[in-house]
Amino acid sequence: KNQVEQSPQSLIILEGKNCTLQCNYTVSPFSNLRWYKQDTGRGPVSLTIMTFSENTKSNGRYTATLDADTKQSSLHITASQLSDSASYICVVSFYASGGSYIPTFGRGTSLIVHP
């Protein structure tokens, strides 16, 4: 069964600090891995996307890594800001028969940044 596990479930950090979120997956056949930021009650917003051959991808203060051999990914947030408080969701997709990328969503890590 395709699964995506994220850790920690929740995280509280002080403004300005760095943090790293983890994602382990068993999705097969692997197509791509995305990290999304989701504010409460709103649609997910894509932060990074990586395919099998990519090991790292950055988007401003967000840096994602991917180890396709161990099926692990991490999202590193540098110099956190209050606006980073949100749920961070790891989504791993496989290429389905109809041509869609069918995503398997992780439960997300709830990040709270305190001043």
Next chain:
Amino acid sequence: AAGVIQSPRHLIKEKRETATLKCYPIPRHDTVYWYQQGPGQDPQFLISFYEKMQSDKGSIPDRFSAQQFSDYHSELNMSSLELGDSALYFCASSSRGLFLAGGSHTDTQYFGPGTRLTVL
């Protein structure tokens, strides 16, 4: 830049009623995906359409149906609503044709703001 538009943003229905949710993809996007996210749960893939044809089917109940129209907007029709259908329904769009033509290395999905459906 234009984003995915969903309407209505909020909808309240009674049990056994019907509901229609609409999704307007980003201009020139040809693929639409529907997701259901229950309270405290992960989004679940329901169904997708590419060039007005059903592409893939996920965990969509038989009471639900969907289609993509000639202008690429999509509608999710939900009948005989149950309390458990209360959820946030997301639509996402992508440009699969661009990817298939080699113009993009991946088929990025862009999510709409969601429609919150409450069934009483």
